[in-house]
Amino acid sequence: MAEPAPNLFFATIPELNEQLLSRKISSVELARAFSARLAELGPRYNALALSLTQQAVHKAEGADKEIKRGRSRGPLQGIPYGVKDLISFAGQPTTWGAPPYAAQVFDYDATVITRLAAVGAVLIGKLSTVELAGGGGYRYASASLQGPGKNPWDPSKWSGGSSSGPAAAVAAGLVPFALGSETSGSIVTPASYCGVTALRPTYGLVSRHGAMALSWTLDKLGPFARSAEDCGLILQVIAGADGDDPGSAGRSFYYTPQYGRPVRGMVAGYAPIDFSAWADPAARPALADALGILNQSGIQLKDTKLPDFPYGSLISTVIGAEGASIFEPLLTSGRVNELIDQAQIAGLKANLDIPAIAYLKAMRVRRQIQDAFRLLFSNVDVLVAPGRLSPATPIDQSLDQDRPGPAPSDPGMTALIAAANLAGLPALVLPCGFAGNLPVALQLVGAPFTENQLLAIGREFQSRTDWHRRRPPGV
Amino acid sequence: MKLTRRQLAAALAAGTAAAQAPSLAIPAPDAELQAARDRVKANAARLAALPVPMAVEPAFQFKP
Numbered sequence: 001m002a003e004p005a006p007n008l009f010f011a012t013i014p015e016l017n018e019q020l021l022s023r024k025i026s027s028v029e030l031a032r033a034f035s036a037r038l039a040e041l042g043p044r045y046n047a048l049a050l051s052l053t054q055q056a057v058h059k060a061e062g063a064d065k066e067i068k069r070g071r072s073r074g075p076l077q078g079i080p081y082g083v084k085d086l087i088s089f090a091g092q093p094t095t096w097g098a099p100p101y102a103a104q105v106f107d108y109d110a111t112v113i114t115r116l117a118a119v120g121a122v123l124i125g126k127l128s129t130v131e132l133a134g135g136g137g138y139r140y141a142s143a144s145l146q147g148p149g150k151n152p153w154d155p156s157k158w159s160g161g162s163s164s165g166p167a168a169a170v171a172a173g174l175v176p177f178a179l180g181s182e183t184s185g186s187i188v189t190p191a192s193y194c195g196v197t198a199l200r201p202t203y204g205l206v207s208r209h210g211a212m213a214l215s216w217t218l219d220k221l222g223p224f225a226r227s228a229e230d231c232g233l234i235l236q237v238i239a240g241a242d243g244d245d246p247g248s249a250g251r252s253f254y255y256t257p258q259y260g261r262p263v264r265g266m267v268a269g270y271a272p273i274d275f276s277a278w279a280d281p282a283a284r285p286a287l288a289d290a291l292g293i294l295n296q297s298g299i300q301l302k303d304t305k306l307p308d309f310p311y312g313s314l315i316s317t318v319i320g321a322e323g324a325s326i327f328e329p330l331l332t333s334g335r336v337n338e339l340i341d342q343a344q345i346a347g348l349k350a351n352l353d354i355p356a357i358a359y360l361k362a363m364r365v366r367r368q369i370q371d372a373f374r375l376l377f378s379n380v381d382v383l384v385a386p387g388r389l390s391p392a393t394p395i396d397q398s399l400d401q402d403r404p405g406p407a408p409s410d411p412g413m414t415a416l417i418a419a420a421n422l423a424g425l426p427a428l429v430l431p432c433g434f435a436g437n438l439p440v441a442l443q444l445v446g447a448p449f450t451e452n453q454l455l456a457i458g459r460e461f462q463s464r465t466d467w468h469r470r471r472p473p474g475v
Numbered sequence: 476m477k478l479t480r481r482q483l484a485a486a487l488a489a490g491t492a493a494a495q496a497p498s499l500a501i502p503a504p505d506a507e508l509q510a511a512r513d514r515v516k517a518n519a520a521r522l523a524a525l526p527v528p529m530a531v532e533p534a535f536q537f538k539p
Contacts, residue, residue: 342502346507349511354519355519358518358519362522370534
């Protein structure tokens with residue numbers, strides 16, 4: 001069979017599935033082609049942590065045999081993918097992106113890998129992450145075993161963190177989809193910076209068993225993919241009850257766009273100041289156009305305010321306290337000093353000082369936040385905000401650097417990432433244009449377990465735009 | 476995880492606008508640790524000041 005056409009590297013899951021079922025290409029050919037591409041171009045973006053070509057080809061052979069026999073396991077059968085290197089794959093290194101864990105090997109697969117294997121998906125590689133998912137608060141993009149994540153749209157810019165590899169690899173067409181994680185922003189940020197569609201599921205919907213814990217009450221795993229529809233197809237496979245994850249919600253997810261409520265007539269809450277004053281001036285035209293598309297889809301935009309809570313202090317305290325407990329052996333052994341980023345080392349050490357009463361207060365306030373969002377979602381169906389306020393930052397820029405110019409007095413929804421994570425809410429990231437040569441994205445946030453509603457809006461948006469199909473130059 | 480602590484601080488504390496600074500120098504480790512401890516204290520103080528009704532329980536469940 002001929003070499004896969006370049007378009008294949010940017011095909012959606014249904015497009016690849018059609019190619020496989022019609023036997024225009026085999027799963028082995030896909031696995032070999034994507035593996036070679038990942039091995040060749042992954043290092044260009046510091047996106048590749050570990051190539052798994054040999055295992056992938058073996059798995060793909062099995063998928064091909066089943067397809068040949070007419071046994072269908074669904075649209076992900078025979079499709080290659082990658083995972084962030086904090087998700088365990090038995091017998092292979094799972095480094096968490098951090099030097100102290102560079103030789104770590106688990107003897108079991110994470111639940112998400114087991115679930116994807118059961119439908120015939122083919123794992124071709126582990127993808128880079130900021131060390132320990134950035135739990136101590138890192139200052140530089142270089143805080144990873146692979147070095148700073150480079151953005152395929154402009155390698156002098158950051159791919160975002162902490163799911164740097166998954167976002168960059170999907171953007172550059174190195175994998176059709178990837179799994180990343182979010183504790184507070186680690187899916188939304190890199191997806192926005194790299195211009196890929198991504199979904200942060202409701203807390204508890206996707207098992208974290210086998211994934212590095214940073215914060216038991218905040219961690220989520222979710223997909224990076226080519227479209228909202230792809231995210232729905234992946235979520236259907238990876239979601240579900242898991243007795244091995246104490247945080248499991250015990251619920252499944254069925255991607256059912258055909259049964260969803262019509263997008264027309266939905267109400268989206270937003271803060272106009274996010275788009276007019278907080279967003280980087282270069283990003284504002286794309287963001288304004290995106291609001292216009294939502295409006296043309298029949299979605300009513302309604303001026304909305306976030307419930308008033310000190311989200312920054314709350315989420316820092318929760319992540320800090322839980323992370324200090326999780327990484328207590330790293331801290332007490334002194335090996336924390338082997339981490340790459342000085343700010344992260346200091347942050348983790350300082351988190352040992354968080355008083356128990358502060359953590360418990362934060363967790364009690366989270367209950368109030370959940371109640372406040374329940375009330376908010378009685379007035380709106382979703383919230384919409386810029387994925388990030390600015391496009392990707394220079395790769396060597398300190399992440400502590402303040403935004404240029406005076407800050408508006410109204411915070412708008414600038415705290416939405418922290419707020420929605422504290423409340424366990426799902427989010428969908430939709431690429432919506434460019435600021436210069438760099439992608440800009442929207443984030444949609446919904447009430448718990450309303451992923452189908454978010455995906456319905458995403459599908460509608462992507463039926464009217466082609467930002468999610470754009471490719472970085474030179475790939 | 477990309478924690479936007481600086482951005483959130485700017486968003487939530489009105490009038491804390493700052494002009495764009497050049498790249499910050501890396502603080503010495505001792506100063507870095509002290510700064511991190513000061514942030515922990517500031518967060519704890521901020522949470523201590525929040526009134527929460529006694530009936531509000533923490534937002535996690537123990538499932539036997």
